[in-house]
Amino acid sequence: MDFVWMGALLALWAVAAAMAVGLDRLGAPKNAAGTAQGDAS
Amino acid sequence: MTASAWGLLALFLVALLVLAWPVGRFLAALCDERVPRWMQRVEAPLYRFAGTRPEQSMHWLRYALALLAFNAVGAVFVYALQRLQGWLPLNPAGMGAISPDSAFNTAVSFVSNTNWQGYGGESAMSYLTQMLGLAVQNFFSAATGIAVAFALIRGFARRGDGKAKGLVGNFWADLTRITLWVLVPLSFVLAVFFVSQGTIQNFDAYKSVQTVEATAAGGQTLAMGPVASQEAIKMLGTNGGGFFNANSAHPYENPTALANLLQMIAIFLIPAGLCFAFGRVVGDLRQGWAVLAAMTVMFVAAVMVVIPAEQAGNPLFGALGVDQLHGVLQSGGNMEGKEVRFGIDASALFAAVTTAASCGAVIAMHDSFTPLGGMVPMVLMQLGEVVFGGVGSGLYGMLIFAMLAVFIAGLMIGRTPEYLGKKIEVREMKLISIAILVTPVLVLAGTAVAVLAGAGKAGIANPGAHGFSEILYALSSAANNNGSAFAGLSANTPFYNGLLGLAMWLGRFAVIVPVLAIAGALAAKQRLPVTGGTLPTHGPLFVSLLIGTVLLVGLLNYVPALALGPVVEHLVLWK
Numbered sequence: 001m002d003f004v005w006m007g008a009l010l011a012l013w014a015v016a017a018a019m020a021v022g023l024d025r026l027g028a029p030k031n032a033a034g035t036a037q038g039d040a041s
Numbered sequence: 042m043t044a045s046a047w048g049l050l051a052l053f054l055v056a057l058l059v060l061a062w063p064v065g066r067f068l069a070a071l072c073d074e075r076v077p078r079w080m081q082r083v084e085a086p087l088y089r090f091a092g093t094r095p096e097q098s099m100h101w102l103r104y105a106l107a108l109l110a111f112n113a114v115g116a117v118f119v120y121a122l123q124r125l126q127g128w129l130p131l132n133p134a135g136m137g138a139i140s141p142d143s144a145f146n147t148a149v150s151f152v153s154n155t156n157w158q159g160y161g162g163e164s165a166m167s168y169l170t171q172m173l174g175l176a177v178q179n180f181f182s183a184a185t186g187i188a189v190a191f192a193l194i195r196g197f198a199r200r201g202d203g204k205a206k207g208l209v210g211n212f213w214a215d216l217t218r219i220t221l222w223v224l225v226p227l228s229f230v231l232a233v234f235f236v237s238q239g240t241i242q243n244f245d246a247y248k249s250v251q252t253v254e255a256t257a258a259g260g261q262t263l264a265m266g267p268v269a270s271q272e273a274i275k276m277l278g279t280n281g282g283g284f285f286n287a288n289s290a291h292p293y294e295n296p297t298a299l300a301n302l303l304q305m306i307a308i309f310l311i312p313a314g315l316c317f318a319f320g321r322v323v324g325d326l327r328q329g330w331a332v333l334a335a336m337t338v339m340f341v342a343a344v345m346v347v348i349p350a351e352q353a354g355n356p357l358f359g360a361l362g363v364d365q366l367h368g369v370l371q372s373g374g375n376m377e378g379k380e381v382r383f384g385i386d387a388s389a390l391f392a393a394v395t396t397a398a399s400c401g402a403v404i405a406m407h408d409s410f411t412p413l414g415g416m417v418p419m420v421l422m423q424l425g426e427v428v429f430g431g432v433g434s435g436l437y438g439m440l441i442f443a444m445l446a447v448f449i450a451g452l453m454i455g456r457t458p459e460y461l462g463k464k465i466e467v468r469e470m471k472l473i474s475i476a477i478l479v480t481p482v483l484v485l486a487g488t489a490v491a492v493l494a495g496a497g498k499a500g501i502a503n504p505g506a507h508g509f510s511e512i513l514y515a516l517s518s519a520a521n522n523n524g525s526a527f528a529g530l531s532a533n534t535p536f537y538n539g540l541l542g543l544a545m546w547l548g549r550f551a552v553i554v555p556v557l558a559i560a561g562a563l564a565a566k567q568r569l570p571v572t573g574g575t576l577p578t579h580g581p582l583f584v585s586l587l588i589g590t591v592l593l594v595g596l597l598n599y600v601p602a603l604a605l606g607p608v609v610e611h612l613v614l615w616k
Binding site: 001002004005006008009010012013014016017019020021023024026 | 101102105106109112113116117120124141142144145148149424468471472475539542543546547550554555557558
């Protein structure tokens with residue numbers, strides 16, 4: 001049972017880390033030569 | 042409200058303001074990375090050991106991944122400690138291993154600053170687990186929350202140019218400084234004060250004593266332990282996990298009325314101090330006062346509901362001719378589940394304090410409050426723990442709502458939304474939406490799962506509306522990282538340990554991650570000068586708008602669920 005619950009702990013960590021990486025890409029400028037974040041409204 | 046209740050509330054708020062001011066000054070210095078040379082010398086070996094340099098500011102993603110890695114290691118450590126405690130020292134009561142599902146729940150609970158307790162401390166945990174596992178996480182989870190608040194404040198304060206563009210600080214330096222220079226010294230002073238009041242601090246074996254009344258067991262066992270050291274950070278860090286099962290209702294945790302007052306002040310001390318720190322670091326103290334004013338107005342309104350609700354008593358007792366009036370000989374009102382030595386006023390005020398902040402310590406059983414009185418702690422949690430809130434999490438939660446408020450105001454009057462000179466644009470609004478909606482989804486979906494599943498319904502002790510309230514309260518408490526409980530729900534089962542563990546983890550870190558992303562986005566933006574077209578965010582108008590936004594989001598999310606629980610119960614009781 002320890003593997004199951006320890007696995008659950010690590011899975012939760014992986015979800016949060018994946019969320020961080022995903023949010024870093026959310027709304028990032030698609031054009032590399034574009035303006036800095038927040039300047040394009 | 043009685044005169045004594047008003048007096049207690051006034052004394053509490055005045056003492057809080059006086060003590061929070063200097064704490065705020067010091068927190069602002071740490072957030073600004075203005076650390077005296079002698080402190081830097083003490084810190085230096087720790088940074089060398091960790092292989093980091095405090096002056097190296099991080100991009101938000103690096104900051105978030107460091108934070109997540111640190112907390113994951115903490116969770117695994119607490120899990121292992123609980124499973125192995127039977128073979129480890131400082132275990133005079135011979136506690137065996139905690140079950141895997143309970144160990145999972147407790148590990149997540151203490152790492153996420155929730156401190157929900159499915160176990161009874163004195164009947165399950167060794168002294169080593171209490172100290173090295175639970176108390177240590179009390180410090181680190183609190184420091185984590187403050188570090189995130191620091192990162193967001195820096196996002197507002199930085200001008201968005203030069204080398205620091207887009208950088209939010211160094212997580213390891215923040216964690217070290219907050220723990221070493223704020224939490225440990227304050228906890229030490231408070232622990233010594235608690236000992237002076239009668240809180241115990243020892244490693245003795247449990248004591249068997251002969252009681253005056255004859256009992257079937259022939260006496261009573263008195264649990265011992267290093268309580269005061271855990272009690273101090275439990276309150277200062279808005280953790281709330283009691284050394285004993287009765288939490289702060291236990292005389293060894295909370296021995297006197299003075300200790301009780303200090304416990305309440307300790308809960309709000311850092312959240313209030315952080316408001317002042319916020320104002321200082323962004324260069325306009327009025328901004329901090331505005332946030333603090335919004336928090337205080339909502340808190341006082343909650344107190345003005347919960348105390349009269351408890352003072353009104355139970356109409357069913359009234360029908361039996363029971364005297365429930367307040368007088369010189371009795372507290373009156375609804376005394377079920379309350380400590381006689383604290384009475385109605387202190388118990389109801391403590392309930393509001395502990396749930397307005399995400400503390401979760403209790404001196405009375407919230408399950409025994411009147412339906413209206415019990416709804417107040419539930420609503421305070423459901424508002425997102427932003428009415429003072431947890432250390433750090435309360436401020437960053439309220440700042441998220443402040444950004445939402447300026448966005449709504451911008452839509453209404455046609456101005457470009459900006460807060461403290463930073464434009465709030467599409468990316469920020471997406472992140473704000475995620476940060477705000479995570480906890481309602483967890484609470485409502487989790488409650489739905491629990492009332493549908495057989496294993497969820499099996500834990501209910503009181504059928505009907507009150508049973509629903511017990512489940513709704515548990516999920517609200519877990520997802521908002523409060524940790525207090527309605528008694529009556531048997532939650533130490535694999536089903537609830539898993540469900541609540543999931544809610545606690547995501548309620549903590551699935552909010553922290555978007556908040557750090559917002560901090561990074563803000564830190565990369567130019568700070569615009571104030572013009573005639575800038576919406577003032579320090580006056581009564583903005584405070585009202587902020588309160589309205591918090592209430593609107595909370596009520597839209599939770600009114601239907603509340604109608605099925607405490608509202609129905611209130612109407613049935615007072616029909």
